[in-house]
Amino acid sequence: MTDTPKYNALRAAGVFDASLDSLAQWAPQWTEQYMDLVEDGHTNEVLEPKLVALIRLNIDVTATHLYAPGVRRHVRNALRLGASRAEILEVFKLASVVGIHACALGVPILEEELAAAGREDDTVTPGATPVCDQVRANGMFNPLWETLYRWDPQYLEKFLGMGLGLWQDGILPPLWIEFLCIAGDATVTHMYGHGTRRHIEAALQLGATREQILQVLKIVSLQGIEACELGVPMLDEALHSLAK
Template identity: 45%
Template sequence: MDRCSCARGNRTKPLVELVSVAICTACTNLDRAGVRKHIRAALATGANRDEILAVIRMGTIMSIHSCSLGAPILIEEAGTEAVASKAKSTVPTPACDRMKAMGQWNQAWDPFFALDPQWTDQFMTTAAGIYGSGVFSSKEIELLSIAFDASFTHMYAPGTRRHIKSALVAGASVAEIMEVLKVCVAFGVAACNLAVPILAEELAKLDGQG
């Protein structure tokens, strides 16, 4: 497939391996063999420790979608009275404030922020560190985020739409975004990686019994 790449200083770094690291390391996938393979390939193509570590950190924070899904349902079922006292909380939330200032706050986070602003701010400290670190450009962050949310082990539609919109605003082309989606599809080969060796083993056993 074509390489999706982005300029950084005097070198051009292929993003495809970092996208592959993202798909494999996502907390919804945790493909150990794939992570090792694509980290090795990313290093070979010029990615550095900080870039790969940032991708890994992004793979951990996507677990916030558990709250994106569950918190609105909790509020609906428990009633708005259950969050009234929390909404009036004066607990400082500097990390959340930083995310909002960077334009990276997602309104889908409002329900669990209302339920537990202090915990949300602790969680967002990691997210703010990734978005504000300067390791990746805004465009690169959005392309990687698309890979996490559109991956076949997650398929989180609200996040995919949000990050596609943001990627376009950040200067990504339709072709670049489509390349990320194509990389996601390519990882369907994991079905063969898992099942074909097992099939071969079972067929060998049958042959041995013949």
């Protein structure tokens, strides 16, 4: 790998593992061109290195992707950069609440189709919903949840109760949480536009700069290399099998 100094350096730093070694051998120039992009996200000072590792971890562990080799590598890298067990677990929790997007997307569509079919829209008496009330008061209530609140307020109350504490427990700074949410929603395996916009707005309100948010999106854009991380070792294995 003498022709790929940038890849060698990032590999030694734990950003990549052996899965791209054959790529570096077969296509050194292309590999180095990609590493130019990777270096930008790992060597500048726009975001803290630990946050970069947590963002990459969030991208890979979210249900829209579930890329185990990346999760394993980014857990190791985050620990190396000083992340605690609690902080990494917080990323896993945050990735778990992305499930509410199924309701944010599907329930309004169901409402429209029920109306088109002439079906009644019965509202359920909400009862006490202190978590929903708090989320509304904080300006965090997604308008796409309104119909779910009318139909099944206690389910939404329980779901938001699971998620709201992540913004309040102090394990990760609220701005970091917004950066992680931007990454999870903008990732190429999700591309949830409504959530990306909401979390960009929230990050800006918390004082994020354009450069910081752009850096998050640039890190997300590098997810595409996982096609090579997954495919190149399989190609290498198949070529060795044919040569026997």
